[in-house]
Amino acid sequence: MxxxxxxxxSPPRTIPVFRPPGAIEEAEFLAGCTRCGDCITAxxxxxxxxxxxxxxxxxxxxxxxxxxxxxxxxxxxxxxIASCEPGVLTDRIPPVMGTAVVTxxxxxxxxxTTCTVCSERCPVEGAILLTDxxxxxxxxxxxxxxxxxYVCPAPENAILLMPAFARxxxxxx
Numbered sequence: 001m002x003x004x005x006x007x008x009x010s011p012p013r014t015i016p017v018f019r020p021p022g023a024i025e026e027a028e029f030l031a032g033c034t035r036c037g038d039c040i041t042a043x044x045x046x047x048x049x050x051x052x053x054x055x056x057x058x059x060x061x062x063x064x065x066x067x068x069x070x071x072x073x074x075x076x077x078x079x080x081i082a083s084c085e086p087g088v089l090t091d092r093i094p095p096v097m098g099t100a101v102v103t104x105x106x107x108x109x110x111x112x113t114t115c116t117v118c119s120e121r122c123p124v125e126g127a128i129l130l131t132d133x134x135x136x137x138x139x140x141x142x143x144x145x146x147x148x149x150y151v152c153p154a155p156e157n158a159i160l161l162m163p164a165f166a167r168x169x170x171x172x173x
């Protein structure tokens with residue numbers, strides 16, 4: 001007779017959001033983030049905001065990035081990480097927030113128009129390559145900062161951003 005998992009509780013669902021660079025695994029992030037707002041204050045581009053109440057009690061007021069209003073510009077010194085005293089943002093893991101995907105049927109370059117804005121403005125070297133004038137996101141290099149989405153001039157934005165669904169745990173000291 002097969003046993004079931006009835007009666008056991010599954011872990012709470014995580015809501016896919018774009019965390020600032022260096023964010024650790026979501027459950028650890030939520031447990032450790034004090035919602036102090038220091039990373040928000042430290043961001044020189046106002047790219048980090050408090051998550052709205054509509055995302056639920058667990059996530060509300062934690063730091064998020066919404067590339068449609070202001071993308072992360074991938075500062076060299078990551079002041080958001082340096083300001084994080086609880087250590088839920090750390091420079092000991094890659095600063096990956098997610099990844100971008102070019103939606104070819106919406107991209108101007110795929111419709112015989114010269115447009116290279118996303119590749120020109122991308123702050124991460126090698127994340128967007130052009131082949132015959134058409135952009136391709138190199139997932140291994142993309143950090144999901146959202147600059148390509150923020151600058152896309154297509155009538156319907158051709159860049160789809162996907163948040164990182166799995167991030168590394170807090171590194172051991």
